[in-house]
Amino acid sequence: MKYILKKIGIFLLTLLGISVLVFFAFQVIPGDPTTRMLGTTATPEKIAALREQLGLNDPAIIRYFRWLTDFLKGDFGTSYSYNMPVSKLISGKIAITAALSGMSFAMVLVMSIPIGILRARFAHSIPDRISMIFNQLIMSVPPFFIGIIFTYVFGLVLKLFTPGDFIPHSESASGFWGYLVFPALAIALPKSAMVVKLLRSSMVREMSEDYVRTAYSRGNSRWQVLRRHVMRNAIIPVVTFLAVTLVDIIAGSIIIEQVFAIPGIGRLLLSSIIGRDLPVVQTIITIISIAVISVNYIADISYKYIDPRIRFR
Amino acid sequence: MRHFRKALAIILATLMLSAALSACSGGKEAQGSEQPASDSAQPSLSPVMGGDLTVGIAQDLDDTLDPHSMVSAGTREVLFNVYEGLVKPDTKGNLIPAVASEYSISDTGDTFTFTLRDGVKFHNGNLVTVKDVVYSIKRAAGLDTGTPLIPGMEEVKSVEAPDDKTVVVTLKGPNIEFLALLTAAIIPDGNDPATEVIGTGPFKYVSRSPQENIILEKFSDYWGTPAYVDTVTYKIIDNAETLVMSLKSGVLDLVSHLTSAQVNELGDGFTVLEGTMNLVQAVYLNNGVEPFNNIKVRQALSYALDRQLVMDYLADGRGAAVGSSMYPAFAKYFRPELVDYYSYDVEKAKQLLSDAGYPDGFDMTITVPSNYQPHVDTAEVIAEELKAVGVNVNIELVDWETWLNRVYLGRDYQSTIIGVDASMMTARAMLERFTSDSASNFTNFSDPEYDSTFKQAIACTDDAQQVELYGKLQTILTEDAANLYIQDMCDLVAMGNGLQGYEFYPIYVMDLSKVYFTK
Amino acid sequence: MRKRPNYNLIFGCSLTAITVSAIILGFFWTPFDPDAMSPAEKSIGPCLEHLLGTDNFGRDILSRVMEGAGTTLSIAFFAVSIGATFGTIIGGLTGYLGGVVDEIVMRINDAVTAFPSVLLALVVVSITGTGRTIIIFVLGILFIPSFARVVRSEFAKQRQMDYVRNARLMGVRHTRIMFVHILPNIAPVLLSSVAIGFNNAVLAEASMSYLNLGVQPTESASLGRMLLDSQSYLFSAPWQALSAGCAISILILGFALISEGLGYRQMWRPTSKRRRKVSA
Numbered sequence A: 001m002k003y004i005l006k007k008i009g010i011f012l013l014t015l016l017g018i019s020v021l022v023f024f025a026f027q028v029i030p031g032d033p034t035t036r037m038l039g040t041t042a043t044p045e046k047i048a049a050l051r052e053q054l055g056l057n058d059p060a061i062i063r064y065f066r067w068l069t070d071f072l073k074g075d076f077g078t079s080y081s082y083n084m085p086v087s088k089l090i091s092g093k094i095a096i097t098a099a100l101s102g103m104s105f106a107m108v109l110v111m112s113i114p115i116g117i118l119r120a121r122f123a124h125s126i127p128d129r130i131s132m133i134f135n136q137l138i139m140s141v142p143p144f145f146i147g148i149i150f151t152y153v154f155g156l157v158l159k160l161f162t163p164g165d166f167i168p169h170s171e172s173a174s175g176f177w178g179y180l181v182f183p184a185l186a187i188a189l190p191k192s193a194m195v196v197k198l199l200r201s202s203m204v205r206e207m208s209e210d211y212v213r214t215a216y217s218r219g220n221s222r223w224q225v226l227r228r229h230v231m232r233n234a235i236i237p238v239v240t241f242l243a244v245t246l247v248d249i250i251a252g253s254i255i256i257e258q259v260f261a262i263p264g265i266g267r268l269l270l271s272s273i274i275g276r277d278l279p280v281v282q283t284i285i286t287i288i289s290i291a292v293i294s295v296n297y298i299a300d301i302s303y304k305y306i307d308p309r310i311r312f313r
Numbered sequence B: 001m002r003h004f005r006k007a008l009a010i011i012l013a014t015l016m017l018s019a020a021l022s023a024c025s026g027g028k029e030a031q032g033s034e035q036p037a038s039d040s041a042q043p044s045l046s047p048v049m050g051g052d053l054t055v056g057i058a059q060d061l062d063d064t065l066d067p068h069s070m071v072s073a074g075t076r077e078v079l080f081n082v083y084e085g086l087v088k089p090d091t092k093g094n095l096i097p098a099v100a101s102e103y104s105i106s107d108t109g110d111t112f113t114f115t116l117r118d119g120v121k122f123h124n125g126n127l128v129t130v131k132d133v134v135y136s137i138k139r140a141a142g143l144d145t146g147t148p149l150i151p152g153m154e155e156v157k158s159v160e161a162p163d164d165k166t167v168v169v170t171l172k173g174p175n176i177e178f179l180a181l182l183t184a185a186i187i188p189d190g191n192d193p194a195t196e197v198i199g200t201g202p203f204k205y206v207s208r209s210p211q212e213n214i215i216l217e218k219f220s221d222y223w224g225t226p227a228y229v230d231t232v233t234y235k236i237i238d239n240a241e242t243l244v245m246s247l248k249s250g251v252l253d254l255v256s257h258l259t260s261a262q263v264n265e266l267g268d269g270f271t272v273l274e275g276t277m278n279l280v281q282a283v284y285l286n287n288g289v290e291p292f293n294n295i296k297v298r299q300a301l302s303y304a305l306d307r308q309l310v311m312d313y314l315a316d317g318r319g320a321a322v323g324s325s326m327y328p329a330f331a332k333y334f335r336p337e338l339v340d341y342y343s344y345d346v347e348k349a350k351q352l353l354s355d356a357g358y359p360d361g362f363d364m365t366i367t368v369p370s371n372y373q374p375h376v377d378t379a380e381v382i383a384e385e386l387k388a389v390g391v392n393v394n395i396e397l398v399d400w401e402t403w404l405n406r407v408y409l410g411r412d413y414q415s416t417i418i419g420v421d422a423s424m425m426t427a428r429a430m431l432e433r434f435t436s437d438s439a440s441n442f443t444n445f446s447d448p449e450y451d452s453t454f455k456q457a458i459a460c461t462d463d464a465q466q467v468e469l470y471g472k473l474q475t476i477l478t479e480d481a482a483n484l485y486i487q488d489m490c491d492l493v494a495m496g497n498g499l500q501g502y503e504f505y506p507i508y509v510m511d512l513s514k515v516y517f518t519k
Numbered sequence C: 001m002r003k004r005p006n007y008n009l010i011f012g013c014s015l016t017a018i019t020v021s022a023i024i025l026g027f028f029w030t031p032f033d034p035d036a037m038s039p040a041e042k043s044i045g046p047c048l049e050h051l052l053g054t055d056n057f058g059r060d061i062l063s064r065v066m067e068g069a070g071t072t073l074s075i076a077f078f079a080v081s082i083g084a085t086f087g088t089i090i091g092g093l094t095g096y097l098g099g100v101v102d103e104i105v106m107r108i109n110d111a112v113t114a115f116p117s118v119l120l121a122l123v124v125v126s127i128t129g130t131g132r133t134i135i136i137f138v139l140g141i142l143f144i145p146s147f148a149r150v151v152r153s154e155f156a157k158q159r160q161m162d163y164v165r166n167a168r169l170m171g172v173r174h175t176r177i178m179f180v181h182i183l184p185n186i187a188p189v190l191l192s193s194v195a196i197g198f199n200n201a202v203l204a205e206a207s208m209s210y211l212n213l214g215v216q217p218t219e220s221a222s223l224g225r226m227l228l229d230s231q232s233y234l235f236s237a238p239w240q241a242l243s244a245g246c247a248i249s250i251l252i253l254g255f256a257l258i259s260e261g262l263g264y265r266q267m268w269r270p271t272s273k274r275r276r277k278v279s280a
Helices: A002-028 A033-041 A044-054 A060-072 A086-121 A126-139 A143-157 A173-206 A210-217 A222-251 A254-259 A265-274 A278-306 B015-022 B037-041 B073-079 B130-141 B176-183 B240-248 B260-266 B295-304 B307-315 B346-355 B373-389 B400-409 B427-434 B448-459 B463-479 C007-028 C061-097 C099-114 C117-128 C132-159 C162-169 C174-210 C223-233 C238-265 C272-279
Strands: B052-057 B087-089 B095-097 B100-105 B111-116 B156-163 B166-171 B203-209 B213-218 B231-236 B254-258 B271-276 B279-285 B363-369 B392-398 B415-421 B484-488 B490-495 B516-518
Touching: A002 A060, A002 A278, A002 C099, A002 C117, A033 A044, A033 B400, A060 A278, A086 A126, A086 A173, A086 A222, A086 A254, A086 A265, A086 A278, A126 A173, A126 C238, A143 A173, A143 A254, A143 B240, A143 C174, A143 C223, A173 A222, A173 A254, A173 C174, A210 A222, A222 A278, A222 C099, A222 C132, A254 A265, A254 B240, A265 A278, A265 C117, A278 C099, A278 C132, B052 B240, B087 B176, B095 B100, B095 B176, B100 B176, B111 B130, B111 B176, B130 B156, B130 B166, B166 B176, B176 B427, B176 B463, B240 B254, B240 B260, B240 C223, B254 B260, B260 B490, B260 C223, B279 B295, B279 B373, B295 B346, B295 B373, B295 B484, B307 B373, B307 B484, B346 B373, B363 B373, B363 B400, B373 B392, B373 B415, B392 B400, B400 B415, B427 B448, B427 B463, B448 B463, C007 C061, C007 C238, C061 C099, C061 C132, C061 C174, C061 C223, C061 C238, C099 C132, C117 C132, C132 C174, C162 C174, C174 C223, C174 C238, C223 C238
Parallel strands: B052 B231, B052 B254, B363 B392, B363 B415
Antiparallel strands: B087 B095, B100 B111, B111 B166, B156 B166, B203 B213, B213 B231, B254 B490, B271 B490, B279 B415, B279 B484
């Protein structure tokens, strides 16, 4: 119980730290919401008036605590650019990004684990070498480029989906998931390639350990050894990397959302940073942080189940 | 739901279309390569009423929808279909009566009298009354609050309605151009447009989903020629290549402001129209800092700039060269003789540079907002061109917000590339920013003759004389080489799915009431 | 048993040798001036004069690839070096020591991960201005967390191994255990992380360009920006994208093959070769 409380405490402290970082990052970068709202019609007097109206003239510390108390009360503020409550602005978008992230992560698991194991099982064979080259090629294509190629090949040539025609879940659930398949694949493909590479090398390394030799000498078949002994040890760096990957997918969906014109939080985050829309940025980053820290906690806990020798206090 | 319209095999350049184009001052017909020659032989295809139009836009309207305080050109472009003023611009650049049926300007140039048009309805079904008009203009001019929402509206002294058909706007001083400001949207009395969008335009606002879409619907009680299509959905697609592919896949029916490269990517099967963006793209120089405070340096660089080359690289030669802060579509004021004032001449440029004390050239930085690729490309071409006179250009890409703060408001820069447009159809909107004490004079240009001429021009009550004075202002800008003027960039509009009827305006708007699908 | 040639290492080294020598050659000589524009030679396909064709400004793509690969390689190299060095130190310490230090550092790690790279880049750029060194710095910071996590979990695992316990009982100092005893054991994992990290750094350079925070156009050509710019001409001039894309792939492939080759050799633990014979 104490352990859980401690973890939650640290969790909250981290979130607090991140929000402070974001807040002060906004103090450093040039520009504030008023210039964006006034654009080229801005004059010093207009800016001053608007700053006063938005309460931007107060000291940074006061503004931060004002934001924090509102946030804790559940009031996420109002977007400067869109002039609507942040909660209303992002509620629909979180689900979209979560669906996209979840889908691509599932794809990573489904694709990478079997291939990684197979490649380790048949390490140094011709198929292993050929798939290594493919693996490497997939890894070396930038995400936005994969996105554009996918849009072209699957969208325009094969007509499996209609580029640019995002369908909200409320309109058609199947259309929604169908549209997300290719963006998710575009995210998952290079990530899977990396996981395959790591899983294979980790397993090949374990296969040369003493305990594997012992296992063989006891008459276990190759598959049995792989499954019962090697996997357990080899999976540790893979779990770590999967956590890193999932975090990457959650925090880094901006580009794919842009290429596939998906109205998720990644795109909103980018445009809000560029528009200096602090309330939106703070809320989105808090949500992303919660996801990131949770994923890493889960990874830490799962180490313990995979390998009881590992303990993070 | 949108009906998928199979892209017709035949793409047309119908009679109707060419008629529409010839009427448009900024537009000219697309070059042959995009349109199969056989099309011109096709008979005019008849417009179909109805249909759901999907328009692709590259930037979200992260702006308020309040027509009086919106700032971005993109918002203005969309809301042009929803809101109308007492008058509104037409495709030729004239102001035509809209909510008002007629107007008169007093000889003193400071009193504007409007007669309300009968039967103009708001989108909520109510008739427009003089009360609504007075409220709207007072709101825009900030008569009750003291802060005008629309720049220039501070000149309004009073707005009155002597009877229930007439509205009289009185100014603090004479200003015959003020009519252009009365394109300001008319909204219902007491309405807060930031929360409820009610106008009188051919389309009514339905909904908006940030980063996703904006939906408009045809307003059936519109007083004028009703729109052809039933609904308009603006889809926000910020990746340039995705925009092209969405057009190709048939999701989008119309996309404007395409670059030449995007149109080349599009391939056949689309109607491509060419107009101009109605802005002045230039290397704006900070006239207040070394070395650009020296007129010889500015003139030298003007000679060293090959504008045609910029257009060749960027848009396969499309676009219209300019020589001062006025774009050609503004035909009334535009001075064509200024375009070639500085013809490309490297020797002359070198001579002027050594006269100015820079025989070996110098280093300069061009700060460019990174969100607009054509400006970045232009900067690259200019960097290469200026090498010939020994000027070493360093391009600095910054995000839009940084640009606004550092360059536009802070004036802490050496030079920048941007397109300056007019939010109002007045010459003043283009030329006022170069007066010494203008708050928007980000180039720090200062010339006493310019200032005094400008004062004369705005106070002038005779149209012809005013045009003459505005012409003189442009000439001063050119002679002083205030900036390195380049071009009014080409504006390419692509339409698929048999869409027709698009017309260019001499300001940055998109009129969707005139487009229609064909059988 | 006859020693099998290590094809991965051989191919990897030769590929890298070729690319690196092309890059070095690019410092002194390129077929054309990489920045020289020519309106007459706009977007021409590969031909004898321009082996990889020209771009939309009429610049020779081969020359730009030679220059750009150098830029990209140096950015990726230094960014990964920063990430791997600090990541290993941080991950090693936290994984080995565990406890409060681990918790604190890992949460800082989380903070860096959750902090959007665009915002970080904007902050750094607003303090120091743009440029190549800035990108290296930003990417270096961004790479620390992933290295730290991988190394940390490995250290945490190795810490419980008998050989570490024995070393402890023998009174070996912690630093020596960490860097002399444990580090070589996790070298293969670290190596593949470095290969993946290098891969990501090259791609990140491209992505930073996509967000317009990358190498400035007048600074020098870079593969990332070339690939970005080429996407506008994907159908009308596909050779632009192909040249930049293939250059990126070849660059990454060389290093990846080397890392595979080294991993295969298990050269960090010479005894393993003997064992392989048994298990095979």
